[in-house]
Amino acid sequence: MMRRPCCEKRGMNKGAWSKQEDQRLTEYVLTHGEGRWGSVPKAAGLLRCGKSCRLRWINYLRPELKRGNFSEDEEDLIIKLHALLGNRWSLIAGRLPGRTDNEVKNHWNSRLSKKFQSRTREEVKLCAPRKYSCQLSSASNSNNDFEARFDLNLDLTMSLSSSPIECDANREQLIEKDGSEVSQTPALALFL
DNA sequence: AAAGGCCTCAACCGCAGGTAG
DNA sequence: GCTACCTGCGGTTGAGGCCTT
Numbered sequence: 001m002m003r004r005p006c007c008e009k010r011g012m013n014k015g016a017w018s019k020q021e022d023q024r025l026t027e028y029v030l031t032h033g034e035g036r037w038g039s040v041p042k043a044a045g046l047l048r049c050g051k052s053c054r055l056r057w058i059n060y061l062r063p064e065l066k067r068g069n070f071s072e073d074e075e076d077l078i079i080k081l082h083a084l085l086g087n088r089w090s091l092i093a094g095r096l097p098g099r100t101d102n103e104v105k106n107h108w109n110s111r112l113s114k115k116f117q118s119r120t121r122e123e124v125k126l127c128a129p130r131k132y133s134c135q136l137s138s139a140s141n142s143n144n145d146f147e148a149r150f151d152l153n154l155d156l157t158m159s160l161s162s163s164p165i166e167c168d169a170n171r172e173q174l175i176e177k178d179g180s181e182v183s184q185t186p187a188l189a190l191f192l
Numbered sequence: 193a194a195a196g197g198c199c200t201c202a203a204c205c206g207c208a209g210g211t212a213g
Numbered sequence: 214g215c216t217a218c219c220t221g222c223g224g225t226t227g228a229g230g231c232c233t234t
Contacts, residue, residue: 014203014204015202015203015204015227015228016202016203016228017202017203035219035220036219037219037220038218038219038220050219050220051204051205051219051220051221052203052204054220054221055202055203055204056202056203058221059201059202059203060202087223087224088222088223089222089223090221090222090223101221101222101223102201102202102203102223103201105223105224106200106201106202107200107201109200109201110199110200110201111199111200
């Protein structure tokens with residue numbers, strides 16, 4: 001299907017947002033609510049495309065956004081969720097109140113991926129030449145916490161668990177749009 | 193002090209799913 | 214059923230600040 005470009009109209013602003021633009025968008029959304037982004041630029045008097053307005057609001061202007069540095073707990077959670085879900089940033093961000101998918105993605109790409117990789121390398125050194133096959137039972141031992149995480153990653157890419165998910169309250173958040181469930185592994189029990 | 197490389201993060205791009213007409 | 218629009222997502226880019234030499 002042919003699709004017109006998002007910002008094909010001439011005269012549209014691109015790039016960094018000015019304070020006036022932020023103010024106009026904020027006032028408009030606070031007054032009229034989110035949604036119908038296609039009509040927002042015109043209604044709010046902005047020379048931006050609706051997509052750009054939506055992104056600016058979601059990633060930067062929403063009052064409930066936390067901003068600032070990620071805590072240790074948040075970073076641990078991101079690492080665990082990423083091991084489980086992969087690059088599904090919106091799902092990961094959904095479990096971090098006040099954080100956006102863009103923020104989580106940037107944080108992962110710039111810091112956590114390196115942190116995770118370096119930790120993995122350390123664990124490989126410590127564990128070698130042992131076989132990396134620790135089971136869920138060892139995950140409850142804090143000394144083996146990261147080892148479990150390392151193995152979790154392997155399990156995720158190689159097999160599906162047949163064990164039922166532990167927490168029903170969180171289960172529905174792990175259901176795919178088509179009704180199928182995200183791969184369930186013993187690791188789920190680590191943080192649900 | 194300055195030049196160049198690195199890092200961070202806001203913003204853009206392209207694609208896909210849902211849906212209204 | 215087809216088309217066009219809206220929305221949301223993940224990948225990528227680039228400006229600007231920071232760090233190193």
